[in-house]
Amino acid sequence: MPFGLGWFDYKIPIELEKSIQIGQLVKIPFRRSSLFGIVFEITAETEIKGGAKEIEKIILETPILTSKYIKFGMLCAKFYGVSPTIFFRMMLPPLQARKLQKVKLNKIKEVVKKPKKTKFFIYKNLEEQKKYLTKIISEPTLILVPEKEDLENILNLLPKEGVISWHSGLTEKEQFDTWFKIRNGEKKIIVGTRGAIFLPIPNLKNIVIDKEHHEGHKHWDQNPRYHTKDIANLYAKIFGIQTNLMDFSPSSESYFYIYKEIYNVPKNTKQKISSPPKELPKIINMVNERKGKNYSSFSWEVEQKMKEETGDIFLYINRRGLAGCLICNNCGHIERCEKCNLPLVTHENTKTLQCHYCKIKKNNFNQCLKCRSVNIKNFGTGTQGVEKELKKILPHKEIYRIDGDDENVEFKNEDQRIIVGTAKAFRNIRWEKTKLIIFVNIDTELNLPEFGAQEKIWHLIQKVQFIKEKNCLFFIQTLSPDYFLFKSLFEPDRFYRMDLNGRKALSYPPYNFIVKYIYGHENEFTAHKEAEKLYNTLTNKAKTCKILGPLQSTPMFYRRKYWFVVLLKKKLNETEENRYTIYKEIAEINKEIPSDWRIDPNPLSLLSV
Known part of the structure; x- marks a missing residue:
């Protein structure tokens, strides 16, 4: 709904004049039906000609939202250009008239608090993360994680008493029951994904955003396109709530704010950021492999390690299909999507060329459609291409491919699990059993024309470093071993400085x-x-x-x-x-x-x- 269609005027019946309050849940007539509504303002007059319809009844005497939450919702609606209705719905549970008859709301006394500077904490292991969380949760706290898979990890670090979780996987009944437990202060510690940031938590003292660099904190694919860090900043100003950012790999923006002393940090924070992990990935120069007549997707060393390894193996490549595109060596023609003009991706299992945006398919062919030359070849490697090569190297091993084409993989009861996949495969990795990790080709991702492309790869490498076991080997294959990102693995400050210099030159965040x-x-x-x-x-x-x-x-x-x-x-x-x-x-x-x-x-x- 457009911003202006979020509210309507209703007349207060005489019998409700003394009991009506801002933030109450009421029943209102709307066209030929009755709907729930929230009272957000009370005035003496209306601009509606002929008078307004009357409120039917008050559902709950105690306001379901405080006046500050009303103000907060209205500001969010203006900022994101949507109806306030959208944000108020995000603050409330699924409303059911029958269940609401049995509900009792505790009154909330709003306390005026001054905004506080954001705090940042970097942790190098789970013990450090647990220690920091333990300090915070003595007061009502909301802990936000980027993905549903992260909930269990955080819950394992917290005490069992007084903790409750909120995420999209809850049923309507679970949402209703959980919401009222939170609203009435029965649970002091709430752990949730990004939508939990709109829960009206009474007397909330802290918001913790874990893995603050992660894109999962951004609601990017539909309105309202909010980021939890922006919402937390609004909370800090309106409610005086303390924002705490946590990460094992700070975002470039957080690095900037830490060094400009805009964030409050522990004394050893800068030292932790500048200190590389003790065990770094080995960078494989694929240019030398080509000079040595090795045109495989794998270096000689990686191929030998895969043959010898008996533990789990994970091969990462962030491209689906057999190859990135089909190119003619004679005229240079690349077969593209007729709708969006992006290169079509070769898929061997269906013998088709596909556009992953427009979802169109066309049959593969053996000659160039422009010059009719048969000198055409697939360029770039996808998950299917890596899987095909891997089966030749390890013919007697079971290979699992996990990407956007097939995420529902059933693993057999074998001792070894060998996975080829995109980022979607990470949730299927048995980190404690994985002994070999290979980034097959990340050069394409590094050269994407987006300001966050290099940072995204940086955090992915840091994620593997943080989670993997000490005895797990980690290889990164590249045609550009001298690229600043790889050199920065030994000196993390270098990456952040270089990335920020580029952002400053182009007027990107945080500038x-x-x-x-x-x-x-x-x-x-x-x-x-x-x-x-x-x-x-x-x-x-x-x-x-x-x-x-x-x-x-x-x-x-x-x-x-x-x-x-x-x-x-x-x-x-x-x-x-x-x-x-x-x-x-x-x-x-x-x-x-x-x-x-x-x-x-x-x-x-x-x-x-």
Whole structure:
């Protein structure tokens, strides 16, 4: 719903005038039915001609949301350009009239607290993580993890008493019961995925965001496109709640804020960041392998280690299919998707070329469609290609491929598990039994034209280093062994400095706050025209911001629409107060954005749909 359609005026019946309060759950008539509503303002007059309909009844005498949560929800709605209804629904459980009759709400006394500086804690092992959490949870605390798989790990570090979890896997009944236990203060420690940040927790003192670098803290694929760190910043300002960030691999932004002393940190934090792990991955120079006439996906050393290993093996490659694309060696033609223009990926099991965006398939062929040459070949390696080569090297071993094509793998009861997969395979790895890990080819990911591409690979390497057992060998194969990221494994500060220098030159976070506006239409000319119109609107309205666009999205044609992007960049000063000021400024700007535009503050990607 558009922002302006989130609230309606209703008349207070005489018998309810003395009992009506802001934040109460009420029953209201809406068209031909009755709905639940939240009272967010009480006024003496209405602008509705002919008078407003009356509230039917008060469902719960005690307000279900406090006035501060009402204010918080309204600001979020403005900032993300959606109806307040969306955020209030995210704050509440599934509402069922029959169950609500048996519910009793405890009253909450709102306490005025001053905003506090964000704290950051880096941990090198689970014991350090547990020690830090133990200090915090003496007070009501919300702990956020990026993925549902992380919940169990955190719960194992906490005491059993007074702890409850919240995630999308709960049934409606479980959500209802859990929500009221939290709302009435029966549970003081809540562990959840990103949606838990909207739970109205009484007298909340701390928000902990674990693995703060992880993209799972961003709700990126549908409205509202929020990031838990931005929401936590709003909490800190409105409620005075302490934000605590934790990680074994700090994000580039957090590194910046730590060294600028914007975050409060323990004394040894900078030393921990600059100290590399004792055991580093071995970098394999694949250029030398090619010089030695080895054109396999594996170096000689890696191939020998795989033949000798009796424990679990994991081979990572972040590309599905047999190969990245089909290219003609005669004319250079690359077969592309007719809709989005991205290269089609070869899939051997179905003998097809596929577009993973548009979900189209076409039969493979043995000659170039442009020049009719038969001198065509697959370029780049995908999970199917690695699996095919691996079966030749280990013909008597069971190989499991886990990627977007087939995530539901049934493992047999053999002692050894050999997995070829993308990032989706990580949840299936038996880390305690894995003795060999190979990053087959990450060069393509390092060269993606996105400001966060290098950082994403950095954190992936650090994740493996953090989780793997000490006796597990870790190899990274690359054609660019002198790339700064690999050199930085011995000197982590170097990576952060280089990454931040690049961000500063291009006005990326943490030097600027970015908002991405996305628009799609069946007609390319219309889509571009609307993007130009918004560019002009923002240029005139947001005088203190830099506006870029219109830019073609990647892919440009997706789900039967042509997509364009307009970017807003607002310079950030080195204070957390400045960030809150920017939130309010952008909230005012976003009120002017048409409802058919997607608004993405603090985006993960600048050009993707």
